[in-house]
Every structure is written in structure tokens, then in C-alpha cells.
Amino acid sequence: MPLLDIQKISIQFGGLMAVSDFSMQMEKNDICGLIGPNGAGKTTVFNMLTGVYRPTRGKILFNGKSIAGMRPYNITSEGIARTFQNIRLMKNLTVLENVKISYIYQTKCNLAESILRLPRYFQEEKEIEEKSLELLKVFHLEDKKNELATNLPYGEQRRLEIARALATQPKLLLLDEPAAGMNPQETQKLSDLIRWIREKFDIAILLIEHDMRLVMGVCEKIVVLDYGKIIAEGTPEEIRNNPKVIEAYLGEEAAHA
Numbered sequence: 001m002p003l004l005d006i007q008k009i010s011i012q013f014g015g016l017m018a019v020s021d022f023s024m025q026m027e028k029n030d031i032c033g034l035i036g037p038n039g040a041g042k043t044t045v046f047n048m049l050t051g052v053y054r055p056t057r058g059k060i061l062f063n064g065k066s067i068a069g070m071r072p073y074n075i076t077s078e079g080i081a082r083t084f085q086n087i088r089l090m091k092n093l094t095v096l097e098n099v100k101i102s103y104i105y106q107t108k109c110n111l112a113e114s115i116l117r118l119p120r121y122f123q124e125e126k127e128i129e130e131k132s133l134e135l136l137k138v139f140h141l142e143d144k145k146n147e148l149a150t151n152l153p154y155g156e157q158r159r160l161e162i163a164r165a166l167a168t169q170p171k172l173l174l175l176d177e178p179a180a181g182m183n184p185q186e187t188q189k190l191s192d193l194i195r196w197i198r199e200k201f202d203i204a205i206l207l208i209e210h211d212m213r214l215v216m217g218v219c220e221k222i223v224v225l226d227y228g229k230i231i232a233e234g235t236p237e238e239i240r241n242n243p244k245v246i247e248a249y250l251g252e253e254a255a256h257a
Contacts, residue, residue: 002027003026003172004024004026004061004062004204004206005025005059006024006058006061008021008022008023008057008058009048009057009058009059010057010058011053011056017228018044019041019044021229022225022230024230026172026204028202029203029204031194031195031204031205031207031219031221032206032219032220033207033208033221033223034222034223034225035209035225035249037248040227041225041227042208042225043208046174048060049075049080049082050072050076051069051071052072054068054069062075062079062080062172063078063079065078067080076170079172080170080174082165082173082174082176083175084161087157087161089160090149091148091150093148093149095144095149095160096145099164099167103128131167133145135163135166135167138163138200139163140159141156141159141163144156154182155189158190162175166197170203172206173197173204174207175194175206176208177208177209177210178207187211187214191214221235232245
């Protein structure tokens with residue numbers, strides 16, 4: 001049974017079919033890419049996977065369970081986390097607070113225990129802080145724990161957003177243009193980070209990305225969208241040499257990158 005099994009999902013906004021009959025499968029520990037021109041429907045696919053949109057038709061199975069139309073927080077609880085093209089940190093909270101808040105899905109205290117500050121509340125607070133600090137250490141952000149997120153350099157903000165997503169303990173991590181705004185050196189570090197996350201956290205990763213060097217270097221499988229429809233899927237080598245992809249998206253220069 002695949003970890004993720006998307007079966008011919010489509011979504012229509014008024015008279016516009018934004019995504020049509022999109023299907024793909026991912027196994028545990030896969031690193032896959034979703035590419036295509038701007039407006040091809042890539043982020044719309046992510047929004048359907050995370051409960052922002054409900055598919056007009058089709059099925060989304062995660063670990064064999066139907067999640068199409070679930071609320072976003074329920075999908076997070078099932079084991080899917082995401083980052084965004086435009087970083088969405090709580091910028092007026094500290095680095096540590098940004099990670100701690102992601103553990104809300106795992107708390108067991110009820111409202112009364114939290115309000116009355118009963119022993120279990122303090123025990124959970126302690127455990128969450130310890131887990132958050134450990135995660136920050138893994139991402140080399142522990143020395144910034146008390147800084148406001150808004151004061152971090154761009155690359156560190158991106159790492160913090162990924163750390164916060166991983167705090168939900170996902171089985172599948174969705175990265176929406178993680179290399180946006182990065183220089184070539186930062187992009188290379190990101191490529192290494194993505195592989196390391198897969199091994200360290202034992203998860204699958206699906207990314208939307210326009211940087212073809214990153215996509216071709218890190219992904220084992222790539223799906224190409226154009227006008228909401230899949231025009232190609234395969235290995236990086238197959239995609240690089242696919243005439244339809246070159247015509248619609250890559251161009252000759254990128255194809256030979």
C-alpha cells in the first residue's frame with residue numbers, strides 16, 4: 001500500500017478546471033518533485049492534499065485512509081505537514097515559541113487542567129520545551145531560541161519553518177518552493193538538508209520548486225503539470241529529455257543543466 005495514493009483528483013473554480021484528473025503515488029521515504037509553469041496548478045494540488053480545498057472529484061488516500069475534504073488540522077494529525085512559498089512564521093514570537101506551538105496537536109491536557117495549571121499541564125510544558133529545543137539543535141538554531149522569528153536571516157527563517165513543520169511528526173512533508181529567494185550556495189545547502197531530513201526523520205518529501213538544479217539533484221521522481229494536467233512523470237533523466245516538458249516548461253538551456 002502506497003503512503004500517498006492520489007486518484008484522479010480534479011477541482012473546478014466556477015468555469016475554470018484548475019486541476020484535472022491528477023494522479024500520483026508516493027512510497028515511504030520517497031523524494032518527489034512537482035514542477036510546471038506558474039499557474040499550472042501545483043499549489044492547488046498541495047491545497048487539496050492539506051485540506052484547504054476539497055477536490056471536486058477523485059480520491060486522496062493517505063496510509064490507506066481517505067483524507068479528501070478533511071479539515072487541515074485533522075490532516076496534520078494524520079501525518080502531513082507543509083511549508084509555504086511565502087514563509088509563514090509567527091514573526092512576533094520567538095524562535096522557540098514558533099516550534100512549541102506546533103506541538104499543540106500532541107497535547108493531552110484538557111481545558112480545566114490548563115486553566116488551573118494542574119501537574120499534568122506543567123509536565124507537558126516541560127516535555128514540549130525539551131522536544132522543541134532538541135529540534136532547534138538539530139537545525140542549528142538553538143542559539144537563536146530567544147530571538148524573534150522576524151529578526152532571523154532569510155535562510156534561517158526557512159529552516160525554522162521546516163523545523164516547525166517537523167514538530168508535528170509528519171510521515172509526509174510538503175515543501176512549497178523552499179529555494180525561493182535563495183542564492184546558489186544556499187540552494188546547495190537546502191538540497192543537502194532535504195536528503196538529510198528524509199534520513200533523519202524517516203519521512204517522504206514532496207516539493208514544488210522552480211530551481212531545476214535542486215529538483216534534478218534531489219528528486220527521485222518528478223511529475224510535471226501544465227494547465228492543470230499531468231504532461232509527464234518519471235525520473236529526472238526522463239523528465240530532462242522529455243520533448244513535451246522542454247517545450248512547455250524547461251527550455252533547452254534548463255534541459256541541459
